[in-house]
Amino acid sequence: MVVASVALVGVVVALAYAWLCVAFRERLALAHKIPGPYVYPVIGNLYLLWHAVRGFDWVFQEAWRRSEHYPRRVAKIMALHRVAVAVWSPEDVEVILSSAQCNEKAKEYRFFQPWLGDGLLISKGDHWRSHRKLIAPTFHVHVLKQFVHLFHRNSEMLCRRLEAVTARTIDIHDYVAEATVDMLLETAMGVRRDTQKNTFEYAMAVVKMCAVLHRRALSPWLWWDFLFGLSGEGRKQRRLLDTIHDQTREVLRVRRAERASGLRDALYKRALAEDADALRADAAARNPEETGISYGQSAGLRDDLDDEYGLKKRVLFLDQMLDAADDDNALTEKEVEEEVTTIMFEGHDTTAAASSFFLCLMGVHRDVQQRCVAELREIFGDSDRPPSFQDTLEMKYLERCIMETLRLFPPVPLIARHVSKNVRLASGYVVPESTTVVIPPFLLHRDPDMFPNAEQFDPDNFLPERCGDRHYYAFIPFSAGPRSCVGRKYAMLKLKILLSTILRKLEVHADVPEKDFKLVGDIILKRKEGFPCRFVPRKRPSRTGMAG
Ligand code: HEM
Numbered sequence: 001m002v003v004a005s006v007a008l009v010g011v012v013v014a015l016a017y018a019w020l021c022v023a024f025r026e027r028l029a030l031a032h033k034i035p036g037p038y039v040y041p042v043i044g045n046l047y048l049l050w051h052a053v054r055g056f057d058w059v060f061q062e063a064w065r066r067s068e069h070y071p072r073r074v075a076k077i078m079a080l081h082r083v084a085v086a087v088w089s090p091e092d093v094e095v096i097l098s099s100a101q102c103n104e105k106a107k108e109y110r111f112f113q114p115w116l117g118d119g120l121l122i123s124k125g126d127h128w129r130s131h132r133k134l135i136a137p138t139f140h141v142h143v144l145k146q147f148v149h150l151f152h153r154n155s156e157m158l159c160r161r162l163e164a165v166t167a168r169t170i171d172i173h174d175y176v177a178e179a180t181v182d183m184l185l186e187t188a189m190g191v192r193r194d195t196q197k198n199t200f201e202y203a204m205a206v207v208k209m210c211a212v213l214h215r216r217a218l219s220p221w222l223w224w225d226f227l228f229g230l231s232g233e234g235r236k237q238r239r240l241l242d243t244i245h246d247q248t249r250e251v252l253r254v255r256r257a258e259r260a261s262g263l264r265d266a267l268y269k270r271a272l273a274e275d276a277d278a279l280r281a282d283a284a285a286r287n288p289e290e291t292g293i294s295y296g297q298s299a300g301l302r303d304d305l306d307d308e309y310g311l312k313k314r315v316l317f318l319d320q321m322l323d324a325a326d327d328d329n330a331l332t333e334k335e336v337e338e339e340v341t342t343i344m345f346e347g348h349d350t351t352a353a354a355s356s357f358f359l360c361l362m363g364v365h366r367d368v369q370q371r372c373v374a375e376l377r378e379i380f381g382d383s384d385r386p387p388s389f390q391d392t393l394e395m396k397y398l399e400r401c402i403m404e405t406l407r408l409f410p411p412v413p414l415i416a417r418h419v420s421k422n423v424r425l426a427s428g429y430v431v432p433e434s435t436t437v438v439i440p441p442f443l444l445h446r447d448p449d450m451f452p453n454a455e456q457f458d459p460d461n462f463l464p465e466r467c468g469d470r471h472y473y474a475f476i477p478f479s480a481g482p483r484s485c486v487g488r489k490y491a492m493l494k495l496k497i498l499l500s501t502i503l504r505k506l507e508v509h510a511d512v513p514e515k516d517f518k519l520v521g522d523i524i525l526k527r528k529e530g531f532p533c534r535f536v537p538r539k540r541p542s543r544t545g546m547a548g
Helices: 002-023 025-033 046-054 056-067 090-097 107-116 125-139 141-163 172-186 199-217 225-230 232-260 266-274 276-285 317-326 333-364 366-380 389-394 396-408 488-505
Strands: 074-079 082-087 415-419 435-439 506-509 532-537
Touching: 002 025, 025 074, 025 082, 046 056, 082 090, 090 415, 090 435, 107 199, 107 232, 107 333, 107 415, 125 141, 125 317, 125 333, 141 172, 141 389, 141 488, 141 506, 141 532, 172 199, 172 333, 172 488, 199 232, 199 333, 225 232, 232 317, 232 333, 317 333, 333 366, 333 396, 333 488, 333 506, 333 532, 366 389, 366 396, 366 488, 389 488, 396 488, 488 506
Parallel strands: 082 435
Antiparallel strands: 074 082, 415 435, 506 532
16 A cells, blocks of 8 residues: 555656656756756755755855856756756856846745835836836935945944953954944934934844845745744744834834924934034035945946936935825835835845954954055044045045955855846856846856956955956946946945944954855855954054054
8 A cells, every 4th residue: 555655656756747847848958058966857956955954154165165166157956847047257147137137036035025025125027117216316426425424423433332342352243233223224214323222133133034034045845935934933034023124113103203393304414514514525525527436347337326316316215215105105105114124134234244254354464454544544644533425535445455355255145036038148058038047246256267366355456457357247246237236335435434434443353364264155144153353442643653
């Protein structure tokens, strides 16, 4: 009886498999031409997921090691009729990111749905297009200039917290995560930090939520919503989402109340008054040609963040959302919540990771740190004055260090797209329709043809003369093309002000060289061991010479 049942199941599986092979023969034939690890019948490459039991840092290291087996920088994995293709040469990445047929996020992003709903990161079609048109102008550089003093004030507050723990080894991520949430609240959302409860709790809930999504993506038995809902991970997700969505609702409540009491833009106006001198100096120095804030050779790629409509309307992100909901009925209440939740996530955890990697690298490369400090002393002398927007344009070496950090440790280590029609890559392979294409900036950025000594930390990789001839798509920490990061200029400005303020006041020390970082390719790239650093107050330069 048992034998007969097993035989019956075997026959059903074999027939179903044979049917899939026939029904999807074109897709499978194209997929089989792409190199990849050995594909077993039925389970395909699913066996690779069992490596997850060895830990997620191990999965990341293993994928990195195996990528060396594919010199054309294309590889596929498959199971049944489903195919995923990874591409990490600039030419192939360009084909995918610039193609209108590849504008849709991969199906796997559905795991974000309970968290972000149909927010900009995962939405598609006309919904995405109309929301992007509303949101992009609120991150135009002319809006961002208003934020300089708010970024600085929050950076100073962070420095005071770091001064209270000098000489102790701390996990700097815990500190910058809270600070980057506070900055986001005070700038894009226009609400004062002190109107919000516990932003640290929110920041930590986001970190844990990314880990839940990562574990789910690597555990096929949790892909089914029903089973996931019953699992411990599902329960954890529900608890974390309560904290995260509470924060969104609280932000909306406060800003709505301010608008109702006629305090719209109050924060901005108050901040203007507080920092009027710095802003006046900034305006005087403003060069209309200079939109500032570059991000490597990708600066040559113009997109909707460069359009001049940002000049006409300088509205904060959250006010733009509320105007669209209250005045124009262009957004529903739910849509506003989803976009706020999306920006709250994308806008802080990415910059927290970038700052944490940067500070750890500075702590190890003391000579590079010294050059950053020397540049800051040229800009500010020995004055404590706050930075202006113009100052941030002078921070050329610091900018190169930030970009080199984003090259080696891109906060978003994987980008994934759904390809709706067959797409021929520059390498000649054809990605079949209905495929997930994965782009790992982490591997792309370590291409020795694009970056000599690709594994070394070398800020000179971003000297203008080295960027000139490099492929535009060789460095894409913010992605590229129509779905590029809407907050990239905001991020670069925030990073420059936050990191320059820290380096002006504090020396940073770290002991672990980057080759020993245990990386976890989570939704946002992290280190398994955290980001251990020590801070020491920086001595002021003497009149006769420079102190350390
Ligand atoms: C160092 C900081 C940042 C990095 C490295 C980064 C990176 C990225 C990347 C790679 C994408 C594309 C993701 C994908 O296609 O799956 C993206 C999208 C996005 N980012 Fe960022 N980001 C950063 C900061 C920010 C900030 C500060 C904000 C907002 C304030 C933001 C908002 C967004 C949004 C809304 C999208 C979705 C855009 C769309 O699909 O139209 N990001 N980001």
